[in-house]
Amino acid sequence: MAHRNLLCCLLAMGAWCSSASAIEPLCSSASRFGPFAEAWEAKYPLSTLPARMQALTDSDCNVCHHSQPGVLGNCYREDLSDLFALGMSPADAIDQLDTVDSDGDGVPNGVEIMTPRAGEPGEIGYNPGLVGDTGVDPCGDPPNEVVTGVPETPPPPLVPTVSEWGLIVLTLLGMTAGTILLARRHRPAAAVSLNQPG
Ligand code: HEC
Ligand SMILES: [Ca+2]
Ligand SMILES: [Ca+2]
Numbered sequence: 001m002a003h004r005n006l007l008c009c010l011l012a013m014g015a016w017c018s019s020a021s022a023i024e025p026l027c028s029s030a031s032r033f034g035p036f037a038e039a040w041e042a043k044y045p046l047s048t049l050p051a052r053m054q055a056l057t058d059s060d061c062n063v064c065h066h067s068q069p070g071v072l073g074n075c076y077r078e079d080l081s082d083l084f085a086l087g088m089s090p091a092d093a094i095d096q097l098d099t100v101d102s103d104g105d106g107v108p109n110g111v112e113i114m115t116p117r118a119g120e121p122g123e124i125g126y127n128p129g130l131v132g133d134t135g136v137d138p139c140g141d142p143p144n145e146v147v148t149g150v151p152e153t154p155p156p157p158l159v160p161t162v163s164e165w166g167l168i169v170l171t172l173l174g175m176t177a178g179t180i181l182l183a184r185r186h187r188p189a190a191a192v193s194l195n196q197p198g
Pocket of ligand 2 (some may be wrong): 101102103104105106107108109112128
């Protein structure tokens, strides 16, 4: 409970600091970010997603939030919030969701966050809570509102995906098994014909 109080305090201060620019100098950068944003940056220091969200939506908080804190979404934040409600720390919740596909676009959160952006040299990261070619939020209110206007689902890789490799391996295994079966089936026949005197 103390934990949650601390979070609320820091988060409220974050909102307060970013909305009231007059008191901005009073806010240390640590308190402005809040525990989720801090834990996130510690886990993914090389991702340029926060800077990109800042440039496109005027707030790096939109890595997780929809358009403003207090509004439903995005899907990634909703998952984080669920784990937090179960008593998990922000850092543990972020860890736990690394391999989960929160926005359902087929790519796990951690992979999205660290994927170099196609055609944007130096830019790393697709938003794990937004999908499609225009960065819509399936968990927003209203749902599917455009948030970034740019792709937030990584393009499919050019090499075979894991499931495609699986198919290839299965096919090869099937062919091998078939060859062995055929060889077995022919052997007795050959033996019979050899044993029978002509
Ligand atoms: C890594 C994800 C992440 C980032 C980045 C982030 N937040 Fe949050 N924020 C959350 C989660 C998760 C909750 C819900 C916590 C809970 O369930 O109590 C939340 C809740 C809040 C709330 C309480 C109201 C609400 O929407 O539930 C405020 C205010 C808030 N954040 C402000 C900010 C500000 C300001 C920033 C940017 C400086 C920021 N957050 C960045 C994840 C994040
Ligand atoms: Ca995803
Ligand atoms: Ca995505």
